[in-house]
Amino acid sequence: MTDGWMPDKDAKLAQLLRADLPPARDPLFRLDVLARRERQRFRRQLLVALTFGAVSDLRNLVSPLFGRVSQAIARSFVD
Protein backbone atom coordinates (compact mmCIF):
# COMPACT_ATOMS: atom_id res chain seq x y z
CA MET A 1 0.00 0.00 0.00
CA THR A 2 2.98 2.33 0.48
CA ASP A 3 4.65 4.09 -2.43
CA GLY A 4 8.06 3.83 -0.87
CA TRP A 5 8.95 7.49 -1.31
CA MET A 6 7.74 8.75 2.04
CA PRO A 7 7.38 5.80 4.39
CA ASP A 8 7.31 8.06 7.47
CA LYS A 9 4.46 10.13 6.08
CA ASP A 10 2.61 7.02 4.93
CA ALA A 11 2.92 5.51 8.38
CA LYS A 12 1.83 8.74 10.00
CA LEU A 13 -1.13 9.03 7.64
CA ALA A 14 -2.23 5.48 8.41
CA GLN A 15 -1.86 6.17 12.13
CA LEU A 16 -3.92 9.37 11.92
CA LEU A 17 -6.63 7.72 9.84
CA ARG A 18 -6.94 4.87 12.33
CA ALA A 19 -6.94 7.15 15.36
CA ASP A 20 -10.70 7.56 15.63
CA LEU A 21 -11.95 4.07 14.80
CA PRO A 22 -15.05 2.91 16.67
CA PRO A 23 -14.25 0.49 19.52
CA ALA A 24 -13.17 -3.00 18.48
CA ARG A 25 -15.76 -4.45 20.85
CA ASP A 26 -19.04 -2.69 21.43
CA PRO A 27 -21.70 -4.78 23.19
CA LEU A 28 -24.10 -1.83 23.06
CA PHE A 29 -24.03 -1.80 19.29
CA ARG A 30 -24.71 -5.55 19.24
CA LEU A 31 -27.64 -5.04 21.61
CA ASP A 32 -28.98 -2.30 19.33
CA VAL A 33 -28.90 -4.68 16.36
CA LEU A 34 -30.61 -7.45 18.35
CA ALA A 35 -33.25 -5.03 19.65
CA ARG A 36 -33.89 -3.85 16.10
CA ARG A 37 -34.28 -7.46 14.96
CA GLU A 38 -36.78 -8.15 17.75
CA ARG A 39 -38.77 -5.02 16.87
CA GLN A 40 -38.87 -6.13 13.24
CA ARG A 41 -39.96 -9.63 14.29
CA PHE A 42 -42.68 -8.17 16.55
CA ARG A 43 -43.96 -5.88 13.79
CA ARG A 44 -44.14 -8.82 11.39
CA GLN A 45 -46.03 -10.98 13.90
CA LEU A 46 -48.36 -8.10 14.70
CA LEU A 47 -49.06 -7.58 11.01
CA VAL A 48 -49.85 -11.27 10.54
CA ALA A 49 -52.13 -11.27 13.61
CA LEU A 50 -53.93 -8.12 12.47
CA THR A 51 -54.39 -9.53 8.96
CA PHE A 52 -55.85 -12.78 10.33
CA GLY A 53 -58.09 -10.80 12.68
CA ALA A 54 -59.32 -8.57 9.87
CA VAL A 55 -60.01 -11.55 7.60
CA SER A 56 -61.82 -13.33 10.41
CA ASP A 57 -63.94 -10.22 11.20
CA LEU A 58 -64.78 -9.80 7.55
CA ARG A 59 -65.82 -13.45 7.31
CA ASN A 60 -68.03 -13.10 10.41
CA LEU A 61 -69.58 -10.00 8.92
CA VAL A 62 -70.17 -11.41 5.48
CA SER A 63 -71.21 -15.02 6.22
CA PRO A 64 -74.61 -14.19 7.87
CA LEU A 65 -75.31 -11.94 4.91
CA PHE A 66 -74.51 -14.79 2.52
CA GLY A 67 -76.71 -17.08 4.60
CA ARG A 68 -79.66 -14.72 4.34
CA VAL A 69 -79.17 -14.19 0.62
CA SER A 70 -78.95 -17.92 -0.07
CA GLN A 71 -82.06 -18.55 2.09
CA ALA A 72 -83.94 -15.88 0.14
CA ILE A 73 -82.88 -17.43 -3.16
CA ALA A 74 -83.90 -20.91 -1.95
CA ARG A 75 -87.28 -19.58 -0.74
CA SER A 76 -87.90 -17.90 -4.12
CA PHE A 77 -87.37 -21.27 -5.83
CA VAL A 78 -89.74 -23.02 -3.44
CA ASP A 79 -92.41 -20.34 -3.86
Place this chain on the structure above:
Amino acid sequence: MADDDVALIADIRNGSERAFNVLIDRHQQAVRDFLRRLLADASEADDLAQETFMVAWTRPGTYRGDASVRSWLCAIAWRKARGAQRAWFRRRAREGTWAADVAPMVSPPSPESVLVGRALAALPIEQRAAVVLCLIHDFSHTEAAAILGAPLGTVKSHVARGKARLLAALGSQA
Protein backbone atom coordinates in the same frame (compact mmCIF):
# COMPACT_ATOMS: atom_id res chain seq x y z
CA MET B 1 -10.77 -16.08 10.17
CA ALA B 2 -12.12 -16.18 6.59
CA ASP B 3 -13.12 -19.87 6.78
CA ASP B 4 -14.47 -19.23 10.23
CA ASP B 5 -16.59 -16.38 8.85
CA VAL B 6 -18.01 -18.61 6.12
CA ALA B 7 -18.94 -21.15 8.81
CA LEU B 8 -20.64 -18.33 10.72
CA ILE B 9 -22.77 -17.47 7.69
CA ALA B 10 -23.71 -21.15 7.32
CA ASP B 11 -24.76 -21.19 10.98
CA ILE B 12 -26.74 -17.96 10.56
CA ARG B 13 -28.61 -19.61 7.67
CA ASN B 14 -29.62 -22.25 10.19
CA GLY B 15 -30.83 -19.55 12.56
CA SER B 16 -27.90 -19.56 14.99
CA GLU B 17 -28.13 -16.62 17.41
CA ARG B 18 -24.59 -17.25 18.65
CA ALA B 19 -23.16 -17.03 15.13
CA PHE B 20 -25.00 -13.76 14.52
CA ASN B 21 -23.60 -12.29 17.74
CA VAL B 22 -20.08 -13.31 16.80
CA LEU B 23 -20.50 -11.87 13.30
CA ILE B 24 -21.57 -8.51 14.73
CA ASP B 25 -18.75 -8.42 17.28
CA ARG B 26 -16.18 -9.34 14.66
CA HIS B 27 -17.14 -6.87 11.93
CA GLN B 28 -18.97 -3.97 13.58
CA GLN B 29 -15.86 -1.83 13.81
CA ALA B 30 -15.08 -2.00 10.08
CA VAL B 31 -18.69 -1.56 8.94
CA ARG B 32 -19.39 1.33 11.31
CA ASP B 33 -16.13 3.11 10.56
CA PHE B 34 -16.70 2.75 6.80
CA LEU B 35 -20.19 4.23 7.08
CA ARG B 36 -19.17 6.96 9.52
CA ARG B 37 -16.58 8.22 7.08
CA LEU B 38 -19.07 8.22 4.23
CA LEU B 39 -22.00 9.93 5.94
CA ALA B 40 -22.29 13.26 7.71
CA ASP B 41 -24.19 11.92 10.69
CA ALA B 42 -22.74 9.35 13.11
CA SER B 43 -26.13 8.18 14.33
CA GLU B 44 -27.33 7.73 10.74
CA ALA B 45 -24.14 5.80 10.00
CA ASP B 46 -24.74 3.50 12.99
CA ASP B 47 -28.35 3.11 11.94
CA LEU B 48 -27.24 1.94 8.50
CA ALA B 49 -24.64 -0.33 10.10
CA GLN B 50 -27.48 -1.96 12.08
CA GLU B 51 -29.47 -2.36 8.86
CA THR B 52 -26.41 -3.92 7.23
CA PHE B 53 -26.29 -6.60 9.93
CA MET B 54 -30.06 -7.07 9.63
CA VAL B 55 -29.49 -7.99 5.98
CA ALA B 56 -26.87 -10.50 7.12
CA TRP B 57 -29.50 -12.02 9.43
CA THR B 58 -32.48 -11.98 7.08
CA ARG B 59 -30.70 -12.73 3.80
CA PRO B 60 -27.51 -14.71 4.53
CA GLY B 61 -28.14 -16.53 1.24
CA THR B 62 -26.97 -13.44 -0.65
CA TYR B 63 -23.42 -14.26 0.46
CA ARG B 64 -22.08 -16.22 -2.49
CA GLY B 65 -18.71 -17.12 -1.02
CA ASP B 66 -16.67 -15.45 -3.78
CA ALA B 67 -15.32 -12.76 -1.42
CA SER B 68 -14.66 -12.39 2.29
CA VAL B 69 -17.62 -11.94 4.61
CA ARG B 70 -16.27 -8.52 5.58
CA SER B 71 -16.24 -7.51 1.89
CA TRP B 72 -19.83 -8.70 1.55
CA LEU B 73 -20.89 -6.65 4.60
CA CYS B 74 -19.04 -3.57 3.34
CA ALA B 75 -20.69 -3.96 -0.09
CA ILE B 76 -24.13 -3.98 1.61
CA ALA B 77 -23.08 -0.95 3.68
CA TRP B 78 -21.86 0.85 0.54
CA ARG B 79 -25.22 0.37 -1.22
CA LYS B 80 -27.02 1.65 1.85
CA ALA B 81 -24.70 4.66 2.10
CA ARG B 82 -25.28 5.55 -1.55
CA GLY B 83 -29.03 5.31 -1.02
CA ALA B 84 -28.80 7.50 2.09
CA GLN B 85 -26.64 10.00 0.24
CA ARG B 86 -29.16 10.24 -2.62
CA ALA B 87 -31.97 10.73 -0.08
CA TRP B 88 -29.92 13.43 1.62
CA PHE B 89 -29.40 15.29 -1.66
CA ARG B 90 -33.14 15.03 -2.45
CA ARG B 91 -34.02 16.31 1.03
CA ARG B 92 -31.57 19.18 0.74
CA ALA B 93 -32.92 20.12 -2.68
CA ARG B 94 -36.51 19.99 -1.40
CA GLU B 95 -35.83 21.98 1.75
CA GLY B 96 -33.46 24.38 0.01
CA THR B 97 -31.11 24.29 2.96
CA TRP B 98 -27.44 23.51 2.92
CA ALA B 99 -26.29 21.46 5.84
CA ALA B 100 -22.71 21.47 7.01
CA ASP B 101 -20.41 19.52 4.74
CA VAL B 102 -19.57 15.90 5.40
CA ALA B 103 -17.25 15.64 8.36
CA PRO B 104 -15.91 12.85 10.52
CA MET B 105 -18.12 12.12 13.50
CA VAL B 106 -15.77 11.43 16.37
CA SER B 107 -13.88 14.48 17.53
CA PRO B 108 -10.29 13.91 16.45
CA PRO B 109 -7.60 14.10 19.09
CA SER B 110 -4.97 16.27 17.36
CA PRO B 111 -4.74 19.18 14.89
CA GLU B 112 -3.14 16.81 12.37
CA SER B 113 -6.11 14.47 12.70
CA VAL B 114 -8.41 17.42 12.10
CA LEU B 115 -6.54 18.27 8.90
CA VAL B 116 -6.52 14.69 7.63
CA GLY B 117 -10.14 14.24 8.66
CA ARG B 118 -11.15 17.38 6.78
CA ALA B 119 -9.15 16.36 3.73
CA LEU B 120 -10.78 12.91 3.81
CA ALA B 121 -14.25 14.42 4.22
CA ALA B 122 -13.61 16.72 1.26
CA LEU B 123 -12.92 13.81 -1.10
CA PRO B 124 -15.75 12.74 -3.44
CA ILE B 125 -17.64 9.83 -1.89
CA GLU B 126 -16.32 7.16 -4.29
CA GLN B 127 -12.73 8.29 -3.71
CA ARG B 128 -13.32 8.47 0.05
CA ALA B 129 -14.80 4.99 0.09
CA ALA B 130 -11.81 3.58 -1.80
CA VAL B 131 -9.35 5.33 0.52
CA VAL B 132 -11.16 4.15 3.66
CA LEU B 133 -11.33 0.55 2.46
CA CYS B 134 -7.71 0.33 1.27
CA LEU B 135 -5.80 2.61 3.63
CA ILE B 136 -7.73 2.09 6.86
CA HIS B 137 -9.25 -1.36 6.59
CA ASP B 138 -6.51 -3.02 4.53
CA PHE B 139 -8.68 -4.30 1.71
CA SER B 140 -6.79 -4.95 -1.51
CA HIS B 141 -7.62 -2.83 -4.55
CA THR B 142 -9.36 -5.85 -6.09
CA GLU B 143 -11.51 -6.37 -3.00
CA ALA B 144 -12.38 -2.66 -2.85
CA ALA B 145 -13.34 -2.73 -6.53
CA ALA B 146 -15.70 -5.64 -5.86
CA ILE B 147 -17.22 -3.91 -2.83
CA LEU B 148 -17.77 -0.62 -4.65
CA GLY B 149 -18.83 -2.27 -7.91
CA ALA B 150 -16.20 -0.17 -9.72
CA PRO B 151 -13.45 -1.07 -12.21
CA LEU B 152 -10.09 -1.97 -10.65
CA GLY B 153 -8.29 0.86 -12.47
CA THR B 154 -10.77 3.40 -11.15
CA VAL B 155 -10.29 2.21 -7.58
CA LYS B 156 -6.48 2.32 -7.93
CA SER B 157 -6.74 5.85 -9.23
CA HIS B 158 -9.13 6.87 -6.43
CA VAL B 159 -6.76 5.52 -3.79
CA ALA B 160 -3.69 7.14 -5.34
CA ARG B 161 -5.37 10.53 -5.75
CA GLY B 162 -7.04 10.39 -2.37
CA LYS B 163 -3.82 9.47 -0.65
CA ALA B 164 -1.97 12.28 -2.43
CA ARG B 165 -4.55 14.78 -1.19
CA LEU B 166 -4.36 13.47 2.36
CA LEU B 167 -0.55 13.61 2.30
CA ALA B 168 -0.72 17.12 0.89
CA ALA B 169 -2.98 18.13 3.76
CA LEU B 170 -0.55 16.55 6.19
CA GLY B 171 2.38 18.24 4.41
CA SER B 172 0.78 21.65 4.64
CA GLN B 173 0.80 21.22 8.41
CA ALA B 174 4.51 20.33 8.56
